[in-house]
C-alpha cells in the first residue's frame with residue numbers, strides 16, 4: 001500500500017483524537033512507517049524528531065531494546081489474566097516498586113489510561129467519606145488551568161473550557177483555586193509565597209467542611225501550556241488541606257517517572273499525597289497502564305467482611321495487564337539504573353539555553369519557562385498570524401520535527417534519553433519554523 005492509499009483510507013474511516021478533522025484536509029496526518037529512539041520514520045523514509053514524546057509518554061523513546069525484550073519475555077508466559085482473582089510475581093514486584101516511590105505509600109490499584117486513574121482516586125476519596133460517615137464532605141477542589149483527563153469525573157475537575165464547555169451541563173463544578181506560577185526554580189516565589197498566602201487561605205476557608213479532596217498537577221500544569229507552579233504555594237495548600245482532613249490527589253500522569261528531574265514531581269515539595277496517579281511514562285508509552293498509589297490508611301477503610309459492603313468494587317478489564325506491567329517494571333529499572341532524573345535536569349540546562357537563543361534571535365517568544373526535561377515559551381501573538389502555533393507546527397514538520405504547540409505555547413518534551421545532537425537539530429528546526437512564519 002502506498003502513502004496516498006493510506007491517506008485516503010484514513011480520511012474515509014479514521015476519526016483522530018483531539019483534532020478538528022477539517023484541518024487534516026489541508027494538512028494530512030503523518031504516515032508512520034516505524035519509530036526508533038527519538039525519531040518517527042515516515043513512509044517515504046523521512047525522519048521526524050518526536051519533540052513531544054508522543055503526547056508526553058515515550059520517556060525512553062521508541063523501540064527501546066530492553067523494553068522490547070521485557071515484553072517478548074512476558075509474551076512467552078501469558079498476556080493477560082484478570083487481576084480480580086489472580087496474582088503473579090510481576091505485578092507484585094511492580095506494585096512494591098511503585099509504593100517505594102514515596103515512603104508513606106502502601107497499595108497500588110491499576111487501570112489503563114490516565115483519566116481512569118483520576119476517576120479511581122476521586123471515587124476512592126468520596127467512598128472513604130461514606131465509610132467514615134462524613135457525608136457532608138462531597139466537594140472536590142482543583143486549580144485554575146487544571147487538566148486531569150476527558151472522562152466525566154476527570155473533566156469535571158479540569159478547568160480548561162476548550163475541553164470542558166460542551167459538557168458543562170453534566171459535569172460537577174469544583175471551585176478552581178488560583179495558583180501561584182513561576183518561570184523556573186530560581187524565581188523567588190518558588191520558595192516563598194508568604195506575601196500572597198493569607199488572601200488565598202481566607203478564600204479557602206469556605207470549603208473546609210464540605211471538601212473531600214484537593215486535586216493538583218504537582219509542579220507543572222501540562223495541558224494549560226506547561227505552567228510551572230510555585231513549590232511553596234503547593235506546600236502551603238497541601239498543609240492547609242491536611243490540617244482540615246482533606247485528601248490530596250497528586251495527578252502525576254504527565255510529571256511522574258522522571259520528567260521533572262525527580263521520580264515524582266511531588267518530591268520537589270514536602271507533600272505526602274493520599275493518592276498518586278501515574279500513567280504515560282510508566283510504560284514509556286508502550287502500552288496503556290495507569291495506577292493509583294495510595295496509603296495503607298486509605299486501604300484499611302475498605303477492608304472488612306464482605307457483608308459489610310465496604311469493598312471498592314471498581315474494575316477495568318485490563319487492570320494490571322501483564323504485558324503492560326512487564327514494560328512498566330523494565331521502564332522503572334532503566335530510569336533508575338541510567339540516572340534519567342539527573343539527565344532530565346541536565347537536559348533542562350541545554351534546552352533552556354537553546355530556547356533562550358531562539359527567543360533572542362527571533363524576538364518572537366516570551367515567558368520562557370522550564371523544569372526537568374520540559375521547556376516552554378509563548379509565541380508573541382499578533383492579529384496578522386492567526387493560529388500561529390499551528391502554522392509553526394506545519395513548518396516544523398516540513399523541516400523534521402513534531403512539535404504540536406499547545407495553542408501558541410511552543411514546548412519541547414523529548415524522550416529523557418534523547419541524544420544531545422538531536423536536541424541541537426531540534427533547536428535549528430524550531431528556529432527556522434518560527435522564522436518561516438514570522439516574516
Ligand SMILES: Cc1ncc(COP(=O)(O)O)c(C=O)c1O
Nearest residue numbers: 113114115147148149222253254
Ligand atoms: C495531568 C494529566 N492528567 C490526566 C491525563 C489524562 O490521561 P489519558 O489521556 O491517558 O486519559 C493527562 C493527559 O494528558 C494529563 O496530562
